[in-house]
Amino acid sequence: MRQIVLPGDLIATNPKVAGFGTYVENGKVYSKILGLLDKTETSVRVIPLKGRYIPSIGDVVVGIVREVSGNGWSVDIYSPYQAFLPLSENPEVKPNKKPNDILDIGDAIIAKVLNIDPKMKVTLTMKDKVCRPIRFGRIVFINPARVPRVIGKKGSMIKLLKSELGIQIIVGQNGLIWISGDRRKVSIGEEAIYVIEEEAHTDGLTDRVTEFIKRRKSDVGIE
Amino acid sequence: MSELNEKLNEKEKIQLIFGDKRLDGRKFDELRNIKIEAGILKRADGSCYLEMGKNIVVAAVYGPREVHPRHLQDPSKAVIRYRYNMAPFSVEERKRPGPDRRSVEISKVSREALEAVIMKELFPRSGIDIFVEVLQADAGSRTACLNAASVALVDAGVPMKGMITSIAVAKADGVMVLDPMKEEDNYGEADIPFAFLIRGRKIESIALLQMDGRVTKDELKEAFRLAKKGAMEIYKLQKEAIMKKYVSESVENG
Known part of the structure; x- marks a missing residue:
């Protein structure tokens, strides 16, 4: 599991590696937000756990x-x-x-x-x-810091939801997610998104989400 | 005039120091019990419940969000609004509700302390609102409020240079004591609230320093030493409270 850092925690001494969620002062790299530390040899960044959506071009x-x-x-x-x-x-x-x-x-x-x-x-x-x-479908609101997890690595999570449930999903970077399709499947999709939001930074999330969808599908009685 | 003298004499009658112990049995450099809980309000972006001895405060942070009224917006940075408010039932004698001279002043100095750490320039034209309610007061409520506000800001995910940790030192019966309770504040000779910016597990700078009463240079140095020690202890508790919330989130889910 990744280490949780608080604002002001010293996370590196080489200013060249400073990435997202960090700031440099006097040649030292500090965290500026609450988040998970992602440190490699060439870069150090903080993955936010909370916070408002800040727009950026192309989102x-x-x-x-x-x-x-x-x-x-x-x-x-x-x-x-x-x-x-x-x-x-x-x-x-x-x-x-x-x-x-x-x-x-x-x-x-x-x-x-x-x-x-x-x-x-x-x-x-x-x-x-x-x-x-x-004009139709459902909008689900989640913590915008968790959006990358709903999308998954190269869209893996969102592909999983789409293929397992056969529904249409568009994820807004601001934490609003539009789902449309069969009503029962949309409900399962919504629940699955909440599961992802809750358990965002745990290992084996994809497997658990797959299992969750299968279980909910058999509960409701759709194949 | 004689009545005033009588009152002053009466004031001096209360003994605050007994050997190496204080009125409530604490040592000179001992804090009161502190309990901190982060993220207790569902509708706020960040929140914190804090008990510091008999003080009970709740802090809520909203934002960054749009500022209303519009003319308060600053095109180069976020505006920070801090509201310190005492509940009418927070003190022995009912306090008249609403802002008064004292709470307006506390709000101002506390806001200025937090402005030094919040990275305002990242959110131009927006505002960050901090509300701190004192539910029960027992001396040092401004320090308790700052500690709670700091935790709530971290919980809201607001970018900051470090954490604010605040603590008061008083002079009671000629001795410098850490984290005074009501009797020491009322009958003591001086009260000095501090707030520090803590970064990289070190005290980086002073964000707030007030004083009422008089102390000598050496006494101020001693107060500073005590405050630094107390602040580091509180910082640990603040950190624990935030960690507890976010670690438990991932642990209970596997």
């Missing part, structure tokens, strides 16, 4: 429309910063359609982070094939 996120204005939509992406989706970045916009006919307050969308300016003004785009307005 796929699930958001809720909070405001409709003449030039676009304000979208809540569950981060410290509200995002903005301009009309020009939504391919559904047609000259004869009003913005609130396309997306209204409370609608959920899957979008991509297009740009973040130095003032942390976040711009979204829906010009991508994973992006879509969400």
